[in-house]
Amino acid sequence: MKKFSTIAEFTSWRKQISGTVGFVPTMGALHAGHKELLRQMRKDCDQLVLSVFVNPTQFCAAEDFLKYPKTLENDLAIAQIEKVDCVFLPSNEEIYPTSYSTYVEELNLSQPLCGTFRPGHFKGVTTIVLKLFNIIKPTKALFGLKDAQQFFVIQKMVKDLNLDIQVDAIPTVREPDGLALSSRNIYLSNLERERAPFLYKILKEQERTLLNGERITETLRHGIQKLTDASFQVQYFELLKLPLLEKLESLTLPTDQPSMLATAVFLGKTRLIDNVLMG
Ligand code: AMP
Secondary structure, eight states, rough: OOOSSSHHHHHHHHHOOOOOOOEEEOOOOOOOOHHHHHHHHHHSSSSSEEEEEOOOSOOTTTTSSOOOOOOHHHHHHHHHHHTTSEEEOHHHHHSTTTOOOOOOOOOOOOOOEEEEHHHHHHHHHHHHHHHHHHHHHEEEEEEEEGGGGHHHHHHHHHHHHOOOOOEEOOOOOOTTTBOOOOOOOGOOOHHHHTTHHHHHHHHHHHHHHHHHTTHHHHHHHHHHHHHHTTEEEEEEEEEEEETTTOOOOSSOOOTSOEEEEEEEEEEEEEEEEEEEEOO
């Protein structure tokens, strides 16, 4: 397995390889969700590239950039087991040298949901993903629906900017009790970890209610109430149309329109997001 921390080293390797290149971008602290991405991509490409880079531009002021978990040795061991061909581990300076001043921003899908509560987050995401696409030059890139808004924003960027890269997503990988795997779950105290699976349970309950024909506004209101009663501080609990993340105009769930029920909450100091895709 190759390991490169400079763009020049990566580029010289990239020029020598042939066949399809599958790319899985991550911020490290790898868990079973990342492993599943690597496994799926491994089956689908000749060369598998993993990037580990905690991207500072997607963190807002007062977020956890400096204390974001770092488990590099374990990440490399996982990469080896999952038969990664090359790990790209650039430094901040390599990606954003002093005087760096160019950003790419998607303007519509980036606005609702996490866009409202994490100003500048998706601008940081689209900028780093485009930069990594330009460096890695992958045939395909794979993302997780755990971060569904991120996936739809990236998919839109790829379409709008005519990038010749196939982007796909895998379903959210969960703990047996339903909690979506996340590098941030290690921040949860024992008590919070016990409560955390309620997030997905409530999402699924409200999904059933919508499928049973209850009004959207009532279902969302009840969802927020249930989450609040279970000690979550709710940032949003919303139903939006896919893939453009627009508001649904109908009173009840339409049968012919894919949609996403998505939520972000704080449990203590830890921010959790989750979603269910419908139709
Ligand atoms: P991160 O390292 O958190 O930036 O995530 C890197 C990639 O892993 C993104 O495409 C995420 O959506 C994906 N990912 C993170 N957690 C999960 C999960 N529980 N299931 C599936 N994909 C995930």
